[in-house]
Amino acid sequence: MEWSAVRRGSRRRLVGSSLLVLAAVSLTGCSSETAGEWKRIAMPPAATEEGTHNLALWQGAWIAAMVTGVITWGLIFYVLWRFRRRSADEVPVQTRYNLPLEIFYTIAPVLMCIVFFTHTVTTENKLLDESKATNTIEVVGQQWSWTFNYGLGERDAAADDFTSVQKSFPYDDYVYEAGTASYIPTIYLPVNVTTRFNLHSPDVIHDFGVPAFHMRMDVVPGRVNHYAVTPTKIGDYDGKCYELCGVSHSRMLFKVKVVSQADYDAYLQKLEDEGQTSETPLLGGEDAYTQAGLEGESE
Known part of the structure; x- marks a missing residue:
């Protein structure tokens, strides 16, 4: 009798916990925005062509993990039920x-790793494909703001294929937008145009990324990392450094503004009219603290 009572109590607790989980899920609502978040598994909507590949990899990885979890949990609960102790004295x-x-538990994880690796490499090749790039922006990250050279x-x-910091640049003249301690700069991008970012740092490692683009990359002193994106939606987005x-x-x-080609050209003309021009990109000095507005920040 005592053992049966324990089992009944366990079942009641299990049912109660399940109902609480279902109630919590129901309370999250079912709006279109919430449904989209569930579909993307908390990732923001992809605003670039490249981001759709990264999003698909993210979703696929979670689906595979969930299927694996369901099978594993099913086997655990089956064993608990099928081989449960049926009386107090039974073993x-x-x-x-x-x-x-x-053998199954040895081979299955190996096969899963092979599948994950293959899909990751395929997605990475798509993300780093810069063959369609027709526009280049020299991005400089330094302590503690950004400079964008157009x-x-x-x-x-x-001229894009360089490995040293100042080997060559793809344009003869540049206009620029520089941030300061009190001013957050904005980078403009033309919609449906593939833009390559050449990433420079004069001081420490930074990381240039835009959450809505589903892409980011380290900005490393002494080398030029690069990647390209093709924005597909006109709008305003936020970017940041992902490296401490x-x-x-x-x-x-x-900030990021994705605009039409005409608005992009007009913005570059505006920078030129304001005198923010240079024959070569502004890549920051050896002492990043000398940037306007950051004097004394090194202390």
Whole structure:
């Protein structure tokens, strides 16, 4: 009797916990926005062509993990039920090993790793494909703000293939937008145009990324990392540094405006008319603290 009472109490607790979980899920609502978040598994909507590939990998990984979890949980609960103790004095049959099951548990994880690796490499190749890039922006991250250099005139695509910090640049002249301690800069991008970011740092490692683009990359001193994105939606987005880069890391913010090609050209003309021009990109000095508005920040 005592053992039966314990089992009934366990079942009641299990049912109660399940009802609480279902109630919590129901209270989250079922609006279209919430449904979209569930579908994307908490990722923001992809605002670039490249981001859709990253989102698909993210969703696929979670689905595979959930299927694996359901199978594992099912086996656990099946064993708990099938081989449960049916009386206080009963001891279930003890099994030393099960060769088929052990082989399955060895091969299945290996196959899963192969599938995950293959899909990851395929997605990475799509994300880093810059063959369609027709626009280049030299991005500089330094303690603690950003500078964006836009090229004027015809772009020399061959000049993009550099490995040192100042080997060559794809444009003859540049206009720029520089952030300060009290000013968050904005980077403009033309919609449906593939733009390549060449990433420079004069001081420490930063990380340039926009959550809505589903892409980010380290900005490393002494080398030029790069990637390309193709924005598909006109709008305003937020960007930031993802790498802890010093005491004012929280200031490493920037805004993103995806606009039409005509508005993009007009913005570059505005920077040129304001005199923010240079024959080469502004890549920051050896002492990043000399940037306007950041004097004394090193202390």
